[in-house]
Amino acid sequence: MLRALAGAHFVAVDFELSGIQSKTMHRVVPTGNRSHGGKQTLQQRYEEAREAAERYQILQVGLTIVKEDLEAGNYMVRPYNFYLNPIPEVRLDIERIFSFQSGAVEFLLKVGFDMAGPFMKGVPYLSREEEITSLQLEMGRQDKNRIADIHLKDDEMESIKFVRQVRADIEKWKSQSPRIADYLNIAPEGHAITQNTERGLNNYQKRLVHQLVRAEYPDLVTISRPGFIQIIPYNQKREDDIVKARMRSFEEKLTRQVGIRWLVEGMVGGDLEKIDPIMFVQSFDGVSAWIDVKEMRREFDEVKGLLKQKHAVLVGHNLFMDLINFYKCFFGKLPERLEDFQAVMHTLFPMIVDTKYMATHNNSDINARSGLDELDKDLHTLLVPKIEMHPEHSKYDEIAILHEAGYDSLMTAKVLIRLSAKLEVAGHYVDSEDDGWHTPPEDGGVLLNHTNDISSSKVATAYPAETVKARSNGHQPMNSDSSGQGVSITVSGDPTIQSAERTTHTLVAVKSKSSKQKKAKKAATKAKTAFAHAGMFDLLQEESGDGNEDVDENLRPTARPGIHSRSASSLAVPEALSVEGKAATKMMPPWKSDFWNVYGNKLRVNGTVEGICDMTGC
Numbered sequence: 001m002l003r004a005l006a007g008a009h010f011v012a013v014d015f016e017l018s019g020i021q022s023k024t025m026h027r028v029v030p031t032g033n034r035s036h037g038g039k040q041t042l043q044q045r046y047e048e049a050r051e052a053a054e055r056y057q058i059l060q061v062g063l064t065i066v067k068e069d070l071e072a073g074n075y076m077v078r079p080y081n082f083y084l085n086p087i088p089e090v091r092l093d094i095e096r097i098f099s100f101q102s103g104a105v106e107f108l109l110k111v112g113f114d115m116a117g118p119f120m121k122g123v124p125y126l127s128r129e130e131e132i133t134s135l136q137l138e139m140g141r142q143d144k145n146r147i148a149d150i151h152l153k154d155d156e157m158e159s160i161k162f163v164r165q166v167r168a169d170i171e172k173w174k175s176q177s178p179r180i181a182d183y184l185n186i187a188p189e190g191h192a193i194t195q196n197t198e199r200g201l202n203n204y205q206k207r208l209v210h211q212l213v214r215a216e217y218p219d220l221v222t223i224s225r226p227g228f229i230q231i232i233p234y235n236q237k238r239e240d241d242i243v244k245a246r247m248r249s250f251e252e253k254l255t256r257q258v259g260i261r262w263l264v265e266g267m268v269g270g271d272l273e274k275i276d277p278i279m280f281v282q283s284f285d286g287v288s289a290w291i292d293v294k295e296m297r298r299e300f301d302e303v304k305g306l307l308k309q310k311h312a313v314l315v316g317h318n319l320f321m322d323l324i325n326f327y328k329c330f331f332g333k334l335p336e337r338l339e340d341f342q343a344v345m346h347t348l349f350p351m352i353v354d355t356k357y358m359a360t361h362n363n364s365d366i367n368a369r370s371g372l373d374e375l376d377k378d379l380h381t382l383l384v385p386k387i388e389m390h391p392e393h394s395k396y397d398e399i400a401i402l403h404e405a406g407y408d409s410l411m412t413a414k415v416l417i418r419l420s421a422k423l424e425v426a427g428h429y430v431d432s433e434d435d436g437w438h439t440p441p442e443d444g445g446v447l448l449n450h451t452n453d454i455s456s457s458k459v460a461t462a463y464p465a466e467t468v469k470a471r472s473n474g475h476q477p478m479n480s481d482s483s484g485q486g487v488s489i490t491v492s493g494d495p496t497i498q499s500a501e502r503t504t505h506t507l508v509a510v511k512s513k514s515s516k517q518k519k520a521k522k523a524a525t526k527a528k529t530a531f532a533h534a535g536m537f538d539l540l541q542e543e544s545g546d547g548n549e550d551v552d553e554n555l556r557p558t559a560r561p562g563i564h565s566r567s568a569s570s571l572a573v574p575e576a577l578s579v580e581g582k583a584a585t586k587m588m589p590p591w592k593s594d595f596w597n598v599y600g601n602k603l604r605v606n607g608t609v610e611g612i613c614d615m616t617g618c
Contacts, residue, residue, distance in 0.1 A: 001263055002262070002263065002303050002304075003299075003303050005266045005267065006266070008067060009067055009068035009075070009313070010312065010314070010416070011065055011267060011313070011315065012066065012315040012410070012412040013064075013314065013315070014062040014316065014317070014405045014412060015059075015062070015326070016058070016059050016060035016403065017056050017058055017104060018057040018099065018100045018101060018105070019055065019101030019104045020056070020104060021048045021051065021052035021321070022048070039609045040608050040609070042609070042610045043337070043338045045320075045605060046338040049320070049324045052321075053324050053325045053329075053334060056098060056101065057084075057098040057118075058084050058326075058329045059083065059113075060404070061260065062080070062082075062404070062406040062409035063263070063406070064077055064079040064409040064412070065078045065080070068587065070587065073386060073586050073587065075387050075388070076388050076389075077389055077410060077413055078393045079396055079407065079409060079410040080406055081404055081406025081407070082123050083118045084118055084125060084329075085122025085125070086098060086118060087119065088126065088130070088257055089253060091253060092126075092134040092254065092257055093134060094134050108403075111402065111403040113403070123259050124256065125259045125260045125330065126257050126258045126259070127261065127329060127330050128330070128332055130332070131258060134254060135254065139247075142246060142247065147210075147211075147214075150204075150208060150211060159204075167216070169184065169186060170184065170212075170213070182232065183230050183232045184230070184231040184232075185229070185230050186201070187200055187227065187228040187229075200228050201227060201228055201229060206224060209222060209229040210222045210224075218234070220232070221233075221234045221235075221239065252276075252279060255274050255275060255279065256279065262275060266312075268312070268349065272304045272308075273304075277297060278293065278296075311350055313349070313352075314351070314353070315353045315355065316353075316354060316355070317372045317408075317411075318604065319352065319603050320604070323603070342613070342617045343617060345615060346615050346616055346617065351591060351596065352603070353596075354604055355412055355416050356603075356604040357602045357603060359419065360604055370604075375411075375419065376411040379418040379422070384586045385417050385421050385587050386586070387417060396410050420588045420589055420599070421586075423599070424588075424589045602614055603615065
């Protein structure tokens with residue numbers, strides 16, 4: 001995975017959580033917010049999400065690593081799905097306290113989530129903060145001078161008697177000349193001392209022996225054995241070697257427990273030097289095999305060098321809440337101020353893309369939708385840019401498993417690739433203080449397969465040069481999003497036809513709908529969504545449909561086309577949409593393009609005064 005990450009064009013993420021923040025409609029709105037229609041500020045929403053991230057747990061992580069191949073003109077996608085185990089190894093002294101929210105559990109069970117999966121199949125992880133804490137605790141254990149002493153009271157006669165007996169045994173052993181043995185075993189008085197004894201010292205008595213020797217006999221050292229304590233002469237070199245061996249063993253456990261966070265470190269150019277690739281070598285079939293250790297280390301060093309030089313582009317859908325949980329899970333305590341969170345996340349990920357924002361930017365149409373599944377369904381008929389599933393990652397090639405984090409991250413990756421290329425063709429590079437988002441929180445989005453009234457007398461200004469008229473062949477046209485610029489792309493030809501013939505299109509202006517039409521559509525949309533989003537867990541479902549369909553039908557695994565598998569025969573890819581007789585694009589806009597000045601580093605945060613969270617802090 002680290003090797004794939006080193007060559008990634010971007011990484012799409014998705015999470016399944018044990019709970020989310022409480023719905024804002026049940027909260028008293030501060031007086032100062034009433035002038036804004038009762039909406040929260042971004043800071044208030046951040047505080048709410050921060051509190052939830054401290055309480056709840058990421059149960060499943062979805063990652064889709066996408067590689068861009070400019071020569072082949074395609075994108076290779078590798079989706080991964082992990083349960084995340086919230087229970088760390090006991091020896092690390094890390095305790096996690098987390099909650100399950102009843103509504104979230106009900107939702108997860110409804111979509112077929114395996115609630116035992118995180119505990120039985122989950123991969124380990126430690127945040128940066130937890131790793132540092134665990135290491136400090138272990139170093140403290142190795143420093144015997146930091147161990148707290150037991151202060152015996154005068155009335156603790158049995159304990160005092162025990163200490164006196166141990167002291168007498170030590171003095172007697174030290175006075176022997178020559179000594180019968182070079183060690184002394186301490187156990188209850190009158191008991192035959194052997195390592196296999198069924199009866200021996202309890203933990204309290206062991207602490208008293210350790211404390212006595214540490215305080216009164218600096219030339220001796222104690223070793224805890226099952227049921228007794230062994231005392232031997234002190235040797236500095238031996239003690240140093242023991243401490244080093246213990247720390248080495250502990251750090252290996254710690255490195256393994258860091259687990260999936262090593263991928264996160266690879267995404268942010270973090271330190272991977274603690275990873276010894278030998279630790280992860282294992283035979284899955286139980287058959288021994290020879291490994292070229294030198295070559296493996298060389299390859300791993302090469303991967304580390306590549307990852308150190310870059311920060312991954314992070315992509316998600318409706319990303320604000322996920323980013324907050326992402327930071328808490330893999331980095332540590334969240335800052336109290338939103339500004340500080342924006343700054344630290346921008347340092348970790350200089351480019352963050354929210355496909356929810358992309359789908360809703362400069363769009364004020366009441367019927368536009370921005371749910372992830374709906375966007376994916378409408379965009380999958382586009383043959384360019386070409387998307388191929390890696391042959392070793394074919395789980396989602398034909399089957400849709402909605403609300404499995406891996407599948408949702410794959411949908412997010414596909415939406416980004418196709419939507420960004422589509423918006424670039426339309427020339428959507430205009431930004432403004434008001435991005436045209438005026439629809440209710442449950443509405444808004446890209447008009448993908450919507451029939452618009454078209455005026456042939458009005459030519460769009462996105463491409464002022466002569467446009468090419470689309471051929472009429474009786475097929476339903478695929479329209480692009482109708483944004484505030486009033487541009488619609490009509491693609492001629494059946495997108496499923498296996499033809500390399502160039503497809504032409506026409507850029508035309510969209511007529512403005514009458515106010516009566518808008519009011520009628522608004523009322524219809526309001527009626528449809530009144531019940532579809534009645535619960536706060538629509539944040540988990542993320543608008544999987546129009547709002548009035550049976551949710552169970554949407555959540556059931558279904559056959560899904562739209563990705564070419566390398567192992568299967570692919571449809572021939574036609575030329576990209578043409579403008580002025582030239583190929584517009586087969587690929588996403590480059591990350592340094594002005595396109596991402598408009599669509600990058602902005603998160604859609606519905607129900608807030610600002611509506612947008614700019615991750616650059618501007």
